[in-house]
Amino acid sequence: MLLTGILLLLQLTTLEERINFWLYDKAITTWSAPIDDNLALVGIDEHSLDALGRWPWDRNLHARLIDQLADAGAEVIVLDILFPEPSSSDQALADAMERHGRVVLPIHYSPATPKQRMAEQLPAPLLEKTASALGHVHVELEDDGVARGLYLYNSLGNHRRPALALAAQDRVNPSGHAPDAPAYTNVRSEFRFVPLAGGADTIPAHSYVDVLNGAVSLENFAGKTVFIGATAVGFGDILSTPFSGLGRPMSGVEFHANVYSASRQNTLISSAPGWASIALALVILLGLANSLPRLKPAATVLACSVSFALVLVTYFVVLRSLHYHLSAANALLLPMIALPVASGLRLAMANRFLNRQLDDLARTPQLALPDPSRRHPHQLLEHLSALLQPQGWLLAEGRDLLAVKGMTLADVPTNIQVGQWSHHGNQSWIRLIRGGSGYLLGLTLPDDLSREVIQLYLQNLKLEDPSAPALEPGAQENLSRRIEKVRTATERLSQMQAFISHSFERMPDGIIVTDELGVIRFANRHIEAWFREPMPSLSGLPLTRLLEGHDPRDAAPWYETVSETLTLRQSRTVDLKIHNKDFLIHLAPFALPDSNQFGIIANISDISELREQQRQHREAIDFISHDVRSPLVSQLALIEQLKRDPSHIDERQLEQLGRLARRSYHLAEEFVQLARAEQLTETRFYECEFLAIVENARDSVCEQAQEKQISLQVIGTEDLWLKGNAELLERAVINLMTNAVQYSPPGSAITVQVYRAGHLACLAIADEGSGIDQAELPMLFDRYHRQKRSELAGTHGTGLGLSFVKTVVEKHRGDISVESTAGEGTTFILKLPIADPMP
Structure with missing residues (x-):
């Protein structure tokens, strides 16, 4: 309704007409029409006016030109020159026209004086009688003053006149007749757009005086239709075209030559019927109205762009292949209007929703985790298997086995209540209801000291909540579903916001938070960087799988460390190596809010620098024990030797003692300087x-x-x-x-x-x-x-x-x-x- 209303308001402006004109001009100027080979143009140009004198010329000149063209073998001669008044040389011109036999003259519609009614301005009677055909030269100018086409027929009184180009082809529609209208009313019919070959002077023109004097080869006119008319600047009628605008207008005779060329090639363009434009706009309107509300914002832009391109392609195909000018402005405007309208409606809805959610954010600062009672049994089995590493398991829906290892339906005990674990030896069983279907889940636990602890842990798991409301089935509109997801995510985000922003994200260590099944529910940016795992893949991944995937170990496997942290509720500290870097991971159980269950907070510290310092410390000790100790021992030995015989002190011994002392000094100096540099x-x-x-x-x-x-x-x-x-x-x-x-x-x-x-x-x-x-x-x-x-x-x-x-x-x-x-x-x-x- 909004699109239709806006579109109707735009009809009150000239926007539709301008867009249609712009489309047509772009199409015509992009793919110019070819020039028919059976066409020649003789122009009354500036050179001819200089040579033959001021206009009007003696009609004997036109007679001579017709004879010249007749000798050249011109098939048809179109003399686009008005001869409304008789002249003394009419007989010579009429004789020349009669000798050729196919000379077409123009007629013009205008009142003889401003106070008279519309009338046909015919050639002089003798010339009218001799002409093989008469054709009107009226070209239709659009509201912007550009000539894009003309009416093929004009009727005044009982006379139905074809356009000059049609008269030259002798293509007058014999079935057509003048409508019943007053004699002074010009009735036009069969409008056609003209696909021009180009701008002015695209069709080569021969100078009138050169043809008259024989300076042009007569072969240029053999078997052709020759248009003769004024082409000099400021002389004769000039027309603005899609190629030229007002910059370089086209002469009237060249425009009619383009009409003749297009008519011979059957490429004149008709206006498409009104219902075709309405149908195209209606298809686009219905398509956008039905698709945009279901699409994502990015897809909305794509859909509008595709619709716009589809209209353009349809327009150009119809224009070039079928030769119909389709009014496509309304269909083009629809995608351009639909995009901001759809975006505005979506933003308005989202704004109202976000305002409500922002109000809720201030009132619900709680930490929330996914409720185990909402998880599917397949997911529960996967998480429990990763956490506890049972020796066997069984998952059945009714009597259908979905997953089994080392257990059978014959092992199922009687009287298992929904949502309550039943323990029989080292086997634990529970019934679950999900979506109206009943499931049976069984685990075979290790038969050792950890069994009782694990069974107590399972007993405290709340896997079934009878009071939980069932999800109402039914299709929802796409935007509504997204808003519902945002609402749910906003609730969770609001409850975790303070905890994450103030505790985890700003810590220098990596933090992982799991739920009661050891499944990762939060990890800060250090975990993403150190493990090189994208954040979306971390959420919902069992902690044991993450650790085993990056630091597999046979002794003290990770699942034992993680499961013991949850079942025994005792902290664990273990070395960890990730991508050749050393870490220390500390696993600590913590009580989940609003629950008697425990999750895990894993604190991971990067100790690579500490280990490097330890390595350097060991190297320094080795260096001191060898390089520093060696010269000192040599000095002591040399001093003891000198003490035993002080009367015989050799100069070489003193020099050696000095070298050893200097070496010890240099070693100490190097150590001191290096320490100063490292602390700089x-x-x-x-x-x-x-x-x-x-x-x-x-x-x-x-x-x-x-x-x-x-x-x-x-x-x-x-x-x-x-x-x-x-x-x-x-x-x-x-x-x-x-x-x-x-x-x-x-x-x-x-x-x-x-x-x-x-x-x-x-x-x-x-x-x-x-x-x-x-x-x-x-x-x-x-x-x-x-x-x-x-x-x-x-x-x-x-x-x-x-x-x-x-x-x-x-x-x-x-x-x-x-x-x-x-x-x-x-x-x-x-x-x-x-x-x-x-x-």
Whole structure:
């Protein structure tokens, strides 16, 4: 009703007409019509007016042109020039027309004077008598001033005149007759749209004077219908067309030539009957009215788009194939109107619903879980099997077995009440009613100490609620069903909102909440990320299956841990490994609200960092016990040797004692520096100049380089200001330079470049040493890692220097990389962000 009402209101405007015109113009200009081969055009253009003088010309010229075209073999000549008044040269023109035999002249309808009635403006009597046919030249202009078609017949009095193009074809309808109307009334009939071949000058025109003087080959007119008329700008009638609008109008003679071309090819377009447009609009209206209320919002857009496209396709097919112009505006407007109307109605309904639900949210802050009495027996059996791992089970509907393992109907005891568990030895039975059908569920429990605990747990399960209202069957409208689902979800969400938002989601640990059957009902974002399981698949999944799927184990299986947590109501803490990361899961039972049942809260903590710290601690202990202890033991042994014979102290012994002491000092210093780097935070950052840091580091290493006659050159002149810790940065650069000196041969060169690359301050230290094996590059910055080649060559390191450098660079949000070629040297490249990269 809304669509119909809006559509009727739009009929009071010109919107429908404009859309129809727009459709037609798009179709015509997109697929222009071909030009008939039996057509030629001679134009009275500017060149002809310049050559032959002002209009009107002597009619002897027209006679000569007709003779020229007759000699060329023109089949029909259409002289689209009005000759309303007699002339002295009419006889010559009439003789030429009679010699050819098929010359068509135009007639015009207009009053002779403004005070007279409508009348036919015929050619001069002699010319009218000689012409083979007369045709009207009236072209119909639409309300927007564009010529899209014409009436094939005009009637005034008892004379029924065909259009000029039809007269040229001799296609006058012999059965037609002039209607009974006053002699001064112009009655038009059989309107046709004209599929134009293009804009102005699309049909090639030969100049009047060139044809007259023989400058045009006569072969261009042999066997053709030749239209002759005015084409000069400002001379003769001009028409705006769909191709040109008001920019480049078409001459009247070219328009009539297009009519002739379309008529010969039977492509003139008729107006479709009114009932066809109404039928199309009615089909779209009924289709949208019946489908949109049942569709989702996204599908509504698609349905309206498909309807719109269907109308367009129907219009173009009817236009191009059947040559009917269908008024499709109303059918096109319907999808455009239907989309906002349907959306508005849906939003209004949803708004009223949400307002009511928002009021309910404030009044019902409770935690709600799915009621086990609403679950289907198949689902109950699946959940109980995953939780308790029974030795056997049986599920039957009446006498039909639905699922069975190790049990038979012969084992069923008598007098089993609905909703009450009956225990016989290690077997437990219960009857359930779901949807008017009766079900029998039986379990065979392990015959051990856990049986009594499990049976007590089952006894407390409330699987049947006689007071629960049955769901009323019946089809509902799609939107109503969605609203009902939203209402139910809103109730649950409102009751869990405070608990989830304030307790679970903001915790640093992963949280899983299960119901009394060990089925996951809630998991926070950490669980989704750590287990790499989408949240929809987590909800409703038994906890045991989740854990077994990611960390299967033979000893102490997960189902025992989970079931004991529920049955014994005791907490459990177990190690867990997920995707090569270490976790600790703590399972704790908790009482469900408004129930005497217990669920599980599983707290999962990521202890990967702790385990990594433990590993580093063990490595540090091993390092200290070997690398630090070894030089100290050597020092003590050497000191004891010197104490036994203090009178014979060798200088080499003192140098060895000094080397051992310095090695112990360096080890301690490396440990201290690495600890400082790991504890570095941005609160200890300040502005410092990078080039000055590098030059200070060069000065600290310069003496060591000179001892090996190594050239240590710093290249760089630009001040690069960083925000960082200059002391630790200098120590990191010293480490890199020291390594370069230590591993470079005497007499070589070390190049240190400081430069800017975009918003980064870069340092490149290149040596000419023996290089680093490609196999060791990935482990180069690992703690306590030392190169095998260096160790074998006698160059001993602590394995902490490069680890310290990497830690300092990462604390400054920078990057360090290494490029090395065996036998050619190594280049370390350090990149740090500039404090203010804009200048």
